[in-house]
Every structure is written in structure tokens, then in C-alpha cells.
Amino acid sequence: MAGPINWLSQVGSITKFGLMSIPQRRGAATATIIGIAGVVAVLVGVLSIAAGFKQAMTVSGSPDAAIVLRSGADSEMVSGLGREATRVIADSPGVARTAQGPLASAELFVIINLPKRSTGTDANVPLRGVEAAALQVRDNVRIIQGRLFEWGKNEVIVGSGAAREFGGLDVGSTLKVGRYEWPIVGIFSANGGVSESEIWSDARVLQDAYNRGDSFQSVYVRLNSPGAFQAFKDSLTTNPQLSVKVVRQSEYYAEQSETITRLITTLGFLIAFLMAIGAVFGALNTMYSAVAARTREIATLRALGFGGGAVVVSLMIESLLLALAGGLLGGGLAYLAFNNFHTSTMNWQSFSQVTFAFRVTPELLVRGIAWSAMIGVIGGLFPAIRAARSPIAAALREL
Amino acid sequence: MNTQGNDTLVSVDGVEKIFHRGAEEIHVLSNLQLRVPSGEFLALMGPSGSGKSTLLNLIGGLDRPTRGTVSVAGERLDQLSDHRLAAWRARHVGFVFQLYNLMPMLTAERNVELPLLLTHLSKAERSQHVKAALAMVGLSHRERHYPRTLSGGEQQRVGIARGIVTDPTLLLCDEPTGDLDRKAGDEILNLLQGLNREHGKTIIMVTHDPHASARAARTVHLDKGQLSNEPVK
Ligand SMILES: Nc1ncnc2c1ncn2[C@@H]1O[C@H](COP(=O)(O)OP(=O)(O)OP(=O)(O)O)[C@@H](O)[C@H]1O
Ligand SMILES: [Mg+2]
Numbered sequence: 192m193a194g195p196i197n198w199l200s201q202v203g204s205i206t207k208f209g210l211m212s213i214p215q216r217r218g219a220a221t222a223t224i225i226g227i228a229g230v231v232a233v234l235v236g237v238l239s240i241a242a243g244f245k246q247a248m249t250v251s252g253s254p255d256a257a258i259v260l261r262s263g264a265d266s267e268m269v270s271g272l273g274r275e276a277t278r279v280i281a282d283s284p285g286v287a288r289t290a291q292g293p294l295a296s297a298e299l300f301v302i303i304n305l306p307k308r309s310t311g312t313d314a315n316v317p318l319r320g321v322e323a324a325a326l327q328v329r330d331n332v333r334i335i336q337g338r339l340f341e342w343g344k345n346e347v348i349v350g351s352g353a354a355r356e357f358g359g360l361d362v363g364s365t366l367k368v369g370r371y372e373w374p375i376v377g378i379f380s381a382n383g384g385v386s387e388s389e390i391w392s393d394a395r396v397l398q399d400a401y402n403r404g405d406s407f408q409s410v411y412v413r414l415n416s417p418g419a420f421q422a423f424k425d426s427l428t429t430n431p432q433l434s435v436k437v438v439r440q441s442e443y444y445a446e447q448s449e450t451i452t453r454l455i456t457t458l459g460f461l462i463a464f465l466m467a468i469g470a471v472f473g474a475l476n477t478m479y480s481a482v483a484a485r486t487r488e489i490a491t492l493r494a495l496g497f498g499g500g501a502v503v504v505s506l507m508i509e510s511l512l513l514a515l516a517g518g519l520l521g522g523g524l525a526y527l528a529f530n531n532f533h534t535s536t537m538n539w540q541s542f543s544q545v546t547f548a549f550r551v552t553p554e555l556l557v558r559g560i561a562w563s564a565m566i567g568v569i570g571g572l573f574p575a576i577r578a579a580r581s582p583i584a585a586a587l588r589e590l
Numbered sequence: 591m592n593t594q595g596n597d598t599l600v601s602v603d604g605v606e607k608i609f610h611r612g613a614e615e616i617h618v619l620s621n622l623q624l625r626v627p628s629g630e631f632l633a634l635m636g637p638s639g640s641g642k643s644t645l646l647n648l649i650g651g652l653d654r655p656t657r658g659t660v661s662v663a664g665e666r667l668d669q670l671s672d673h674r675l676a677a678w679r680a681r682h683v684g685f686v687f688q689l690y691n692l693m694p695m696l697t698a699e700r701n702v703e704l705p706l707l708l709t710h711l712s713k714a715e716r717s718q719h720v721k722a723a724l725a726m727v728g729l730s731h732r733e734r735h736y737p738r739t740l741s742g743g744e745q746q747r748v749g750i751a752r753g754i755v756t757d758p759t760l761l762l763c764d765e766p767t768g769d770l771d772r773k774a775g776d777e778i779l780n781l782l783q784g785l786n787r788e789h790g791k792t793i794i795m796v797t798h799d800p801h802a803s804a805r806a807a808r809t810v811h812l813d814k815g816q817l818s819n820e821p822v823k
Binding site: 487 | 643644647650652653672673676677678679680681685687691693694695696704705707708710752
């Protein structure tokens with residue numbers, strides 16, 4: 192008699208009756224949905240910051256490109272390389288070449304202060320001196336407005352992120368830093384990568400302006416293939432004339448983003464976890480009141496022969512559906528509010544601003560909805576068990 | 591048609607029921623005996639709190655005795671697991687409650703259909719049974735109505751239709767007219783009497799009302815945990 196089909200149809204019916212009675216409990220149900228939506232929105236929102244930051248840092252590096260720094264330097268900030276060293280590096284095996292020579296760009300940078308558009312306060316922006324190969328040693332760098340600076344002239348091009356975040360960086364205007372004036376002749380994009388937060392000029396001109404002599408901080412190279420990395424690295428690290436550190440671009444940026452990504456992620460989880468505890472109590476409350484309001488209904492169904500197990504499962508499903516509604520709402524809100532929200536933050540490894548966009552990825556949405564489901568299951572379990580366990584005869588006495 | 595009612599349908603033997611409320615023990619039924627032959631219409635009377643509902647619940651498999659045996663149609667209810675008991679109820683008993691206990695979000699026909707959801711009947715078969723049951727209680731014209739739009743008497747008739755729709759062995763009614771005025775109550779009693787006389791339903795009805803018990807074929811009185819054939823004063 193009570194076969195599995197029958198049992199499923201029992202679950203279906205009881206769930207349906209429960210959902211049909213939600214309008215009578217819409218206050219508590221709405222509060223639960225909103226509470227859970229809040230948890231999911233915060234979780235997804237905060238994690239989208241980390242995802243966006245990480246994205247900005249990782250699209251910057253491709254596996255067939257490498258960065259060479261002075262040995263012992265964790266970032267370009269604290270690195271230094273002489274002209275001779277940069278030549279040896281550019282001519283090493285594995286470095287891709289074109290008719291113009293090796294695809295290697297010896298670079299240096301200084302940090303300048305510019306007012307943020309949003310707050311008006313000053314923030315650090317890297318002004319980077321590059322060589323001709325700079326556009327080829329990075330992926331997806333394109334001039335999107337104006338033109339490239341002329342070599343030997345004190346002109347600059349501005350990353351699209353920097354142009355958006357900081358005031359006065361339009362093509363045609365002039366960037367004044369200290370005694371120098373740098374006409375802005377173009378805007379470039381880098382597919383959301385870190386370069387977009389920078390301002391570029393000719394390395395030679397920058398060396399002169401800042402009395403850097405003939406020294407650089409890093410060499411960016413494009414390799415023949417990702418597999419060429421090891422040979423390239425070995426040839427440099429075993430060269431007694433050099434004392435350098437060689438990292439893949441992708442790893443360099445991933446490492447740079449790690450601290451901040453981890454900080455944001457930890458913080459996001461912590462906040463969401465605390466809120467989730469609150470939401471579990473909200474769901475518990477809703478389901479307990481649902482069970483209380485339906486004591487007689489449930490007892491009647493059980494008197495008619497509906498099973499206790501079917502009651503438990505149906506109430507859990509009801510709780511789960513309420514929670515999922517909250518999860519979808521929260522995920523949707525987070526998507527609308529945060530996806531592609533542009534901002535900039537301090538990159539602690541370079542002490543300069545990185546501009547990036549929050550990214551509400553499908554993965555984050557799934558994760559947020561999984562959290563809501565968990566809240567629903569935990570919040571529904573105890574009330575459901577109580578409903579199924581309470582003696583029918585006693586429950587029928589209640590009015 | 592039921593002509594003969596000699597075979598015992600319900601037999602309650604040496605039943606004791608003790609409730610616990612905190613440390614306090616409430617002895618409701620003690621060493622109680624009852625036999626109900628198939629096809630009988632039995633009224634169960636007694637003062638408030640005497641244990642009428644408790645006894646009815648034991649017979650309906652909603653509760654278990656502390657001691658003693660309860661058998662219905664040869665099945666020992668006191669020995670069935672919760673799960674088997676639920677399945678047994680679905681197949682063998684119809685309940686009629688004082689406050690009707692209808693699902694407010696379901697129409698009359700959906701309410702009546704509820705017990706049929708536990709059978710293997712097809713949708714079409716269920717709908718046939720529902721129509722027949724509603725016709726039997728004279729509510730065919732109200733099948734699409736929600737409980738709140740029905741009078742108390744009509745709601746109770748829906749309750750009875752739900753109780754009989756599976757054609758159960760036994761119909762148990764706990765004060766079915768307790769919440770109704772005299773006229774509506776009489777209609778319900780007519781209905782129950784008809785079900786017993788014309789359709790051979792075995793009915794046990796708990797009531798306070800002598801007017802109601804007068805409709806039954808036999809009345810037993812519950813007092814101090816025991817049954818007797820005379821009202822105890
Ligand atoms: N689940 C329970 N837990 C504790 N005590 C109970 C429980 N069910 C019933 N009782 C007690 O058992 C006694 C008998 O209750 P029962 O409902 O069977 O009486 P009744 O004869 O139906 O009364 P009424 O005419 O008021 O409906 C009462 O004292 C009641 O308080
Ligand atoms: Mg009672």
C-alpha cells in the first residue's frame with residue numbers, strides 16, 4: 192500500500208498545502224526571505240570584490256610571459272637592475288624575437304599622487320616607464336583613445352582604470368608632477384588587468400626626469416612558449432654576472448593579489464557567517480510558527496493516515512523553498528548592485544592603487560544559493576521533527 | 591446492506607490509559623472492556639474529562655493504551671508500529687471531528703479527496719468517489735466552495751463526506767454536533783443514522799447530548815475509567 196510513489200505524492204500534497212498557507216503567514220515568511228536574501232547579498236557582494244580584484248590581477252599575466260626582478264625582491268618596488276643586466280636578460284634563450292629585436296621591456300616606475308574622483312583625496316598612482324616591447328609583453332594592451340606617446344618625448348598614456356578613477360586624466364590635458372608637465376596623448380586598456388591602473392611613459396624620459404641614471408626595476412619579457420620558461424629562468428639564475436629572480440607574470444600577479452584576496456574573502460565569510468546564524472534563527476522561527484499555526488492541520492492529515500516522515504520532508508521542502516527564494520533574491524540584488532561596480536583599492540605589494548570591477552560570477556551565485564539552502568535545511572529540520580513527533584491525539588486537542 | 595451485526599468489529603480488553611503531566615499521573619481509563627459488533631451505531635457518553643475522546647482515539651489508532659489490547663477487525667492496534675498504524679488508519683477508519691478540521695485552503699471536493707490521496711486510485715476514480723460522497727451528504731452543489739464560505743452544518747457534512755469517502759470499516763465521530771445548532775445538528779444525525787441503516791456503516795459517536803445519543807442503537811456511559819450501560823449520577 193504505502194509504496195514510494197504513494198509516499199512521494201503524500202510529500203507533494205503536504206508541501207502544497209504548506210505553500211498554499213504561506214499567504215496567511217506572509218509576515219514571518221517575508222521576514223525570513225529578506226533575512227536570507229541579506230546574508231546571500233552580503234556574501235556574494237563581498238566575495239565579488241575578491242573575485243574582481245583577483246580577476247584584475249590574473250588577467251594581467253599570461254603564462255608565456257615572465258618578469259625579472261633583482262634577486263630577493265618581492266615586488267618591483269624594491270627591485271633594481273642596471274642597463275647591462277637588462278641587455279643580458281633580453282638576449283637570453285627563450286625570449287621571443289621580432290624583426291625589431293627581442294620582446295623585452297626594461298621598466299621602472301615612480302609613484303605619483305593624484306586626487307581620486309570619488310573622494311577628492313590623494314592616492315598613489317604608478318607612473319611607469321616602458322620600452323617599445325611593453326605592448327607585446329603584456330596581453331591585451333590596446334590604445335583605445337588617442338595615440339601612443341612618442342619615444343623620447345615627455346608624453347604619457349593613461350590606463351582606462353586610472354582615467355576613470357582619477358580626475359584630470361583626459362587626452363589633451365596635461366599631467367603636472369613636480370617640475371614636470373606630461374601631456375596626455377592616449378588612453379589604453381588591458382582587459383581589466385592591473386596595467387589599466389597605471390600611467391605609462393618612455394622609460395628613458397622617466398629615468399631623466401627622476402634622475403634614475405640608467406637603472407631599471409624590472410624586465411618584462413615574452414617567451415617563445417610557456418614551456419620555454421624553465422630554460423629561460425635557468426640561464427639567468429645560473430649566470431654568475433646576474434643576481435636576479437625570474438617569475439612567470441601570471442604567478443607574479445597571483446602572488447600580489449593573494450594577501451588582499453584572502454583578507455577580503457575571510458572577512459566576507461566571517462560577516463556572512465554571523466549573518467547566517469541570525470538567518471537560521473529567523474528561518475527556525477518562521478518554521479516553528481508555521482508548524483504551530485498548522486498543528487491541527489498537520490495532526491488532521493496524520494490522523495487521516497499521512498505519514499510522519501512525509502510531514503518532516505514536506506516541512507523541510509517548504510523551508511528550503513522559502514530559503515531558496517531568499518537566496519535567489521539576495522543573489523539577484525548582489526548582481527544588480529555589485530556586478531561591474533568599478534572601484535580602486537590599495538595594492539599593498541606595490542603601494543599603489545589598483546582599479547578593478549566587482550565580479551558577481553556564476554560560481555559566487557551558486558555558492559550564495561547553496562548557503563541559503565543550508566540555512567533553510569537547518570532552519571526547517573527541528574520544527575519539522577517536532578511536527579512529526581508530537582502525538583496526534585494531543586495535537587488534535589489543541590485549538 | 592447490513593442485516594446482521596453479530597461478528598465483533600471492535601474489541602477493547604483490559605485497557606488502561608495513563609497520561610503524564612509533569613510528575614502527575616492522570617488515570618483516565620482503567621481495565622476497560624468494550625465490544626462493538628459490525629454494523630452498530632454506538633453512542634459514547636460521559637462527563638467532560640471522563641476519557642471519551644481518549645477511548646475513541648485508542649479505537650481509531652491515534653494513540654496506544656498504557657495496558658490492555660485494542661483490536662479492530664482482528665488487527666491488534668496496540669502492536670502496530672507508527673508507520674503501519676498510519677497506513678491502517680488510512681484504510682480502515684474515517685474520523686469526524688467536532689470542529690470539522692477541514693483544510694482552509696482547499697475546496698470542499700479537495701478536502702474530501704484527501705484520504706483518497708493515500709490510495710492507488712487514479713485521478714478519475716478519485717473524482718468519482720468524491721462526487722459520490724458529496725452527493726451522499728447532499729453537498730454536490732457546494733463542491734467548489736471553500737470551508738469559510740460554508741455554514742457549520744455544511745462544513746460538518748464535508749467532514750463526514752471526507753470520513754466516508756474511502757468506505758472505511760469504521761466511522762468515528764467525536765462530538766460531531768457539538769458546535770452546531772439543533773437544526774443543523776439534527777441534519778448531521780439524520781445523515782449518520784442513514785449511513786448506519788442504509789449503508790451498514792459501523793459508527794461510534796462521542797456525545798454530550800442525550801438528543802444525539804437517542805439516535806444511536808446503543809449508548810454506553812463512561813465514568814471513572816469504566817463503561818456502564820446506565821448513566822452514572
Ligand atoms: N495528551 C494528554 N496529556 C495529558 N493529559 C491528557 C491528554 N489527553 C487527555 N488528557 C486528560 O485525560 C482526561 C480525559 O480527556 P478526554 O479528552 O479523553 O476527555 P473527554 O471525555 O473527551 O472530555 P470532553 O467531554 O471535555 O471532550 C482529561 O483529564 C484530560 O485532561
Ligand atoms: Mg473529548
